[in-house]
Amino acid sequence: MHHFIDRRRNPKGKSLGNRQRFLRRARDNIKERVDQSVRGKTLHPEGGDQNDGEKVTIPSKGLKEPRLAHSTTGGVRRHVLPGNKEYVVGDTIPRPQGGPGQGGRKASEDGEGEDEFSFTLSQDEYLEILFDGLELPDLVEKNTFETITVGTRRAGLTTAGSPNNLNLVRTMRNSLGRRIALQRPSLAEQRDVEEQIFALEAKEPLTAKQMEELDKLQARLEFLKRKRKVVGYIDPLDLRYDTFVPEKIRNSKAVVFCLMDVSGSMQEREKDLAKRFFLLLHLFLSRGYEQTEIVFIRHTHHAEEVDEETFFYARETGGTIVSTALEKMKEIIADRYPTDEWNIYGAQASDGENFGNDSLRCKALLLDHLLPVCQFYAYVEIVDEDADLLLSSADAGEDLWQAYRQVKDQAPHFEMQRVSLPSHIYPIFREFFLPKIKGAQNAGG
Amino acid sequence: MQAAETSSDVLFDGPEWTFELLEKARDVIEEIALQDLGLDVYPNQIEIISSEQMLDAYSCAGLPLMYQHWSFGKHFVRDETLYRTGRQGLAYEIVINSNPCISYNMEENTMAMQTLVMAHAAFGHNHFFKNNYLFLQWTDAAGIHDYLAFAKNYIAACEERYGLDAVEEILDAAHSLQAQGVFRYGRPPQPTAAEKEAMQRVREGYESSQTLLDLWTDSTMRRDDDGKEGEDSAISERQRELNLPQENVLYFLEKNSPVLQPWQREMLRIVRSLAQYLYPQKQTKVMNEGCATFVHYYIITKLFQQGRLTQGAFMEMMHSHTNVVLQPEYDDPRYSGINPYALGFAMMMDIRRICKNPTDEDRDWFPDFAGDPNWRGVLKDAWANYRDESFIQQFLSPHLIRKFKLFTLTNDADRPNLEVSQIHNRAGYRDIRRELAQSYDLAYLEPDIQVTDVDLRGDRELKLTHFMRSGIQLDPGNRDEVLKHARILWGYNVAMNVTEEK
Numbered sequence: 001m002h003h004f005i006d007r008r009r010n011p012k013g014k015s016l017g018n019r020q021r022f023l024r025r026a027r028d029n030i031k032e033r034v035d036q037s038v039r040g041k042t043l044h045p046e047g048g049d050q051n052d053g054e055k056v057t058i059p060s061k062g063l064k065e066p067r068l069a070h071s072t073t074g075g076v077r078r079h080v081l082p083g084n085k086e087y088v089v090g091d092t093i094p095r096p097q098g099g100p101g102q103g104g105r106k107a108s109e110d111g112e113g114e115d116e117f118s119f120t121l122s123q124d125e126y127l128e129i130l131f132d133g134l135e136l137p138d139l140v141e142k143n144t145f146e147t148i149t150v151g152t153r154r155a156g157l158t159t160a161g162s163p164n165n166l167n168l169v170r171t172m173r174n175s176l177g178r179r180i181a182l183q184r185p186s187l188a189e190q191r192d193v194e195e196q197i198f199a200l201e202a203k204e205p206l207t208a209k210q211m212e213e214l215d216k217l218q219a220r221l222e223f224l225k226r227k228r229k230v231v232g233y234i235d236p237l238d239l240r241y242d243t244f245v246p247e248k249i250r251n252s253k254a255v256v257f258c259l260m261d262v263s264g265s266m267q268e269r270e271k272d273l274a275k276r277f278f279l280l281l282h283l284f285l286s287r288g289y290e291q292t293e294i295v296f297i298r299h300t301h302h303a304e305e306v307d308e309e310t311f312f313y314a315r316e317t318g319g320t321i322v323s324t325a326l327e328k329m330k331e332i333i334a335d336r337y338p339t340d341e342w343n344i345y346g347a348q349a350s351d352g353e354n355f356g357n358d359s360l361r362c363k364a365l366l367l368d369h370l371l372p373v374c375q376f377y378a379y380v381e382i383v384d385e386d387a388d389l390l391l392s393s394a395d396a397g398e399d400l401w402q403a404y405r406q407v408k409d410q411a412p413h414f415e416m417q418r419v420s421l422p423s424h425i426y427p428i429f430r431e432f433f434l435p436k437i438k439g440a441q442n443a444g445g
Numbered sequence: 446m447q448a449a450e451t452s453s454d455v456l457f458d459g460p461e462w463t464f465e466l467l468e469k470a471r472d473v474i475e476e477i478a479l480q481d482l483g484l485d486v487y488p489n490q491i492e493i494i495s496s497e498q499m500l501d502a503y504s505c506a507g508l509p510l511m512y513q514h515w516s517f518g519k520h521f522v523r524d525e526t527l528y529r530t531g532r533q534g535l536a537y538e539i540v541i542n543s544n545p546c547i548s549y550n551m552e553e554n555t556m557a558m559q560t561l562v563m564a565h566a567a568f569g570h571n572h573f574f575k576n577n578y579l580f581l582q583w584t585d586a587a588g589i590h591d592y593l594a595f596a597k598n599y600i601a602a603c604e605e606r607y608g609l610d611a612v613e614e615i616l617d618a619a620h621s622l623q624a625q626g627v628f629r630y631g632r633p634p635q636p637t638a639a640e641k642e643a644m645q646r647v648r649e650g651y652e653s654s655q656t657l658l659d660l661w662t663d664s665t666m667r668r669d670d671d672g673k674e675g676e677d678s679a680i681s682e683r684q685r686e687l688n689l690p691q692e693n694v695l696y697f698l699e700k701n702s703p704v705l706q707p708w709q710r711e712m713l714r715i716v717r718s719l720a721q722y723l724y725p726q727k728q729t730k731v732m733n734e735g736c737a738t739f740v741h742y743y744i745i746t747k748l749f750q751q752g753r754l755t756q757g758a759f760m761e762m763m764h765s766h767t768n769v770v771l772q773p774e775y776d777d778p779r780y781s782g783i784n785p786y787a788l789g790f791a792m793m794m795d796i797r798r799i800c801k802n803p804t805d806e807d808r809d810w811f812p813d814f815a816g817d818p819n820w821r822g823v824l825k826d827a828w829a830n831y832r833d834e835s836f837i838q839q840f841l842s843p844h845l846i847r848k849f850k851l852f853t854l855t856n857d858a859d860r861p862n863l864e865v866s867q868i869h870n871r872a873g874y875r876d877i878r879r880e881l882a883q884s885y886d887l888a889y890l891e892p893d894i895q896v897t898d899v900d901l902r903g904d905r906e907l908k909l910t911h912f913m914r915s916g917i918q919l920d921p922g923n924r925d926e927v928l929k930h931a932r933i934l935w936g937y938n939v940a941m942n943v944t945e946e947k
Contacts, residue, residue: 002471004464005492008552014501015521021609022518065516066621066926068892068919075917077856080881082783083774084852084868092862093854119522120529 022063023125029058034126057118152244161241174238184231185224193221254285254343254375255293257332259325261350262298262316270382271312274349276425277380281347284429295332299325301355305332322354322400323361330369339373346370346377352398359403366404371411378432379404379416454752462556467491470560473753474568477744483821484572484740487546487586491567494549499535500525502549506723507539509547510593512600512715514616537765540566542574542726544586557758561765564744569737576829577732579725589722596715603708615709618930619695619716625894626695626717627724629887683900690895693717694909694931697896703905704936713934728832728887735789736828742766742790772849783881788849792836795845796824806843833885841881843874853880858916892919897942905937912946919943 023030033056087093157167200206200214258278260266266274278294285292296311297303300318303325329346337344354362371377381401401416408414415432419425456473457466471491478484494502504521505511527533537558540548548566550559574580585592604612619626684690691697698705699713726733745766749759772787773779799807800820808815814823827836852868853876867873867880883889893912899905909931911919924941931939 002475002489003491004467004471005490006464007492007494007498007549010494010498014498015504015517017513018504018515018518018521020518021513021515021613022522024609025515025613026519063519064926065617066923066930067624068622068894068927069923070892071918071920074858076858076915077917078866078880079854079856080783080851080877080884081775081854082772082849082851083776083780084850085774085776087852087865087868089865089868089873091865093865094862095856117519117523119526 023121026058026063029063030056030121033058034121055118055120059117063117150246153247155243155245157240158243159239159241161243165241165243167240167242170240171234171238174240175234178235178238179231179233182231183227184233185228190221190224190228193217193224197221253291253293253341254345255295255337256282256285256345256347257295257297257329258311259297259299259329259346259348259350260311261300261320261322261325261353262311262314263300263320263353264317265320265351265353266382270349270351273382273419273422273425274380275312276422277349277378277419277429278347280425280429281345281378285345295329297325297328297332299328303328320350320353320355321358322350323358323365326362326365326370330365333370333373344374346374348377348379349382350379350400352381352383352400354398354400357399359399362400363403363407366407366414367410371407371414375413376432377411377414379414380428381416381418383418383420455755456560456748456753457556457758458755460555460557462554462559466556467559467563470556471563471567473748474560474564474744477747478564478568478572478740481747482740482743483825484568485575486568486571487544487575489567489571490545490547491563492547492549493552495552496528496535499539499549499551500528502539503535506719507541508593508719509541510590510597512597512616513604514620515613516617516620538562538566540570540574541589542580542584542586542722543589544575546571546574546586555761557754557761558765560748560754560758561741561745561762565737565741568744569740570733572740573729573733573736573828576825577725577729577832578830579728579832583725584722592718596719599711599715603712607708612712614933615712616716618933619713621927621930622694622698622934623716623720624891626693626713626720628693628696628721629724630692684898687899689899690897690910692893692895694894694896695720698931698934701899702935703901705934709934724887725832728834728885730785731789731792731833731885732828732831732836733789734786735791735793736824738766738770738786738790739793739824742794774850788837791845791848792840793824795842796820796827796840798844799842804844810842811840834882834887837885838878838882841878843869843871846874846877851877851881853877889914893946894941907931907935907937907939908942909939910942910944913943914946916945 157170197214197217200210200217203210206214256278260271260274262271282292282294294308296306296308298306298311298316299320299322300316301321301324302318305328306314325348333339333344366377404414404416408416417428417431419428456470471489478486500521502509503524504517511517524533528535535551537554538548538550540546546567548562548570550562550566554562574586580586600612600616687697687701689697695713695717699710699717702710705713745754745759745762748754754762770784770787770790772784773781796814797820799811799815800817800823803811803815817823827840831839846869850869852873853866855864855866857864867876869877893914895910895912896907897910898908919941928939928941
């Protein structure tokens with residue numbers, strides 16, 4: 001009647017439903033904080049800790065559970081306290097400052113004293129809220145990843161192979177099936193007949209009837225032996241071998257180049273949009289690679305590599321020469337990121353302005369130097385909300401846009417889009433990766 | 446304490462636990478609990494769980510099955526954050542008032558802790574649940590699991606049928622009045638879980654076929670031809686018809702709300718049934734913990750004397766025990782009220798002392814049992830027949846008041862200073878004892894709120910009355926929020942009046 005039960009193996013997350021209801025309830029608050037956190041978020045893996053989920057603190061407004069409770073102030077209360085030292089009846093004690101008094105704590109237990117509420121969102125929950133309920137990236141990433149090293153992978157069973165790869169279970173299963181189907185006599189059956197013969201032979205002399213029976217048995221034994229020989233215990237037909245095929249294993253190191261125009265025309269809104277895009281690309285890539293690095297290159301009329309803080313927040317004035325950033329990227333690749341070790345991704349954000357005929361130079365740089373070594377290169381042009389409508393046609397646009405359009409025609413792994421609202425970022429990001437999937441499917445079909 | 450430590454008798458040696466060791470330990474604990482102390486327990490079902498599962502249990506009032514609601518998710522993330530950041534440890538065990546008595550033990554516990562926890566929960570709390578009159582009278586230990594399963598399924602089905610938002614709205618409102626959803630004095634007859642389910646099915650069909658018109662015709666239209674005999678008699682007449690005043694606000698709403706659908710009434714019933722189930726636990730914190738702590742202390746001491754525990758294991762248990770019963774003094778930064786474990790344990794030990802070695806003072810104060818050779822009987826009688834308030838009123842001795850150096854402090858908002866009203870001396874014992882007892886009286890701790898009137902023929906406003914004591918008002922922010930919720934359940938305005946008591 002007494003017993004122990006080991007519940008540790010029971011499925012965890014019994015309260016997952018409660019958690020989902022809680023997130024749903026607090027959605028507006030959380031969304032606001034997540035949006036804020038994007039601005040304050042670092043892209044560096046060391047700083048961002050992105051695989052461990054995201055800590056958010058939300059106001060507890062809307063999450064209160066009101067209860068009828070006594071007020072913590074007013075009225076006459078009497079408290080019983082332990083540890084009297086020197087008090088005698090009639091002593092007076094000044095009322096403690098800054099609090100409702102010693103009894104207050106108890107009374108406010110259900111009254112919700114806290115104004116803020118912190119907890120940790122998982123990576124998936126974070127992304128879902130960040131991109132406001134859109135589907136999480138269900139993107140096939142393999143196509144965009146260069147594969148370099150080769151390993152082996154199980155690839156089912158074959159009928160030929162080396163003995164060390166023999167799959168015993170499958171082989172024996174085939175063998176058993178075949179033996180049943182072909183009615184191979186069992187050893188016991190054979191023994192049984194042998195014993196009968198032995199018993200008969202032991203009786204001397206034999207009657208004619210017994211002689212006849214002996215002959216029959218011996219014929220039977222002969223038949224059994226022959227059949228056992230013909231229908232083998234294990235037949236070459238039964239053999240199955242595990243197979244392994246060589247597989248290209250994707251390189252597990254990637255570097256993302258974030259290129260951004262920081263000239264005066266890029267205001268906070270533009271930078272925020274660019275940041276969301278960079279962030280998403282980084283989150284996406286860090287799920288696919290073991291190690292991801294980020295290089296920030298900002299440019300005005302000259303380009304420099306900077307840290308993240310400077311990249312997003314420092315102000316810089318000057319003209320706009322986009323090709324300087326591309327030059328810089330090329331230099332850094334040559335310098336630090338050998339292409340046989342690193343998967344290189346480029347992401348460029350700009351408001352589309354460029355100096356004179358620099359756009360042609362950009363095109364040449366991209367086509368001749370950068371695109372051949374990049375897995376993927378994305379360009380987002382950040383435009384005003386109203387301009388977005390005007391420029392609804394992809395043909396329209398300034399120099400840089402026009403030049404990049406020509407690049408796109410020649411390089412399938414180059415993508416470009418216009419962005420004007422935060423809500424555009426995710427669909428655009430998705431679009432960037434979708435055509436490749438389609439292409440792969442077409443090729444496969 | 447002398448221990449005849451012989452290695453052959455030692456239950457275990459080392460921190461790791463196994464199921465075999467747990468069995469062995471449970472058997473010897475049971476022997477002492479049943480043979481020596483004479484406890485009477487439900488069959489035990491001891492479950493080993495991980496810290497994650499303990500957090501799950503935390504968020505749902507410790508119940509193994511609970512319907513789903515966002516507030517439980519909120520508690521979970523709060524507890525989880527506190528736990529992960531090391532600001533809050535987890536309990537070693539949780540025990541449920543059910544038959545069989547389920548206790549959850551954490552897998553992280555060492556073997557010594559598992560032994561302690563089994564003595565504490567599986568025998569101490571278990572005995573208390575099975576014998577205390579409040580639990581016997583107000584809870585159905587055998588049916589609770591069935592009822593929880595029913596509640597969970599019912600609410601899940603409602604969510605599916607009427608949508609998450611509709612269910613959430615009713616649950617939020619019901620939760621806000623949960624503390625006002627218990628019968629404190631009279632108990633309506635309780636059908637079993639199976640009957641309830643059958644009744645609920647019938648009711649769903651019946652109530653949906655019966656229109657609200659019936660309610661209105663019955664209680665209002667019929668008396669239209671009656672002559673008006675004056676306001677007072679009309680009020681008392683309708684109060685009588687609606688069985689007012691009613692302390693169980695949720696019950697009143699469930700039975701009389703003009704706007705609720707049958708399934709919404711059923712949800713109110715679920716919320717108040719659970720409140721009623723948990724109500725005895727709120728009233729017996731000191732006694733329940735005191736009983737369990739006394740039992741574990743007695744058992745481990747006995748085990749050690751019998752040489753069944755190594756000194757190391759005993760030290761570990763005592764270390765944990767003394768942590769649990771620590772009572773910081775009022776000016777200690779760790780002070781956060783009177784520790785129910787400390788007070789309860791001290792009182793149990795004190796009762797035993799009064800039985801075994803009474804002083805003259807004890808004989809004066811406790812003539813009924815001072816010097817009673819059967820201290821086990823005295824304790825078991827106390828555990829069975831009292832709740833915190835009456836227990837303290839009856840058993841707190843001057844000896845303990847001196848030991849705890851208790852004093853009372855009067856905090857009158859109209860006066861600039863706090864005043865020490867009684868200290869631990871002859872003049873103060875009775876006052877202190879009464880004050881302390883009262884501070885455990887839920888009827889005094891929780892606001893006294895009753896449904897007092899509703900005029901169904903008039904504005905249909907539901908009138909709640911707060912019977913205010915000692916000038917302590919309701920917290921206004923919470924009150925207004927709760928009234929908003931109550932309006933959803935009632936469908937018309939809900940007002941809160943205040944009446945000053947004596």
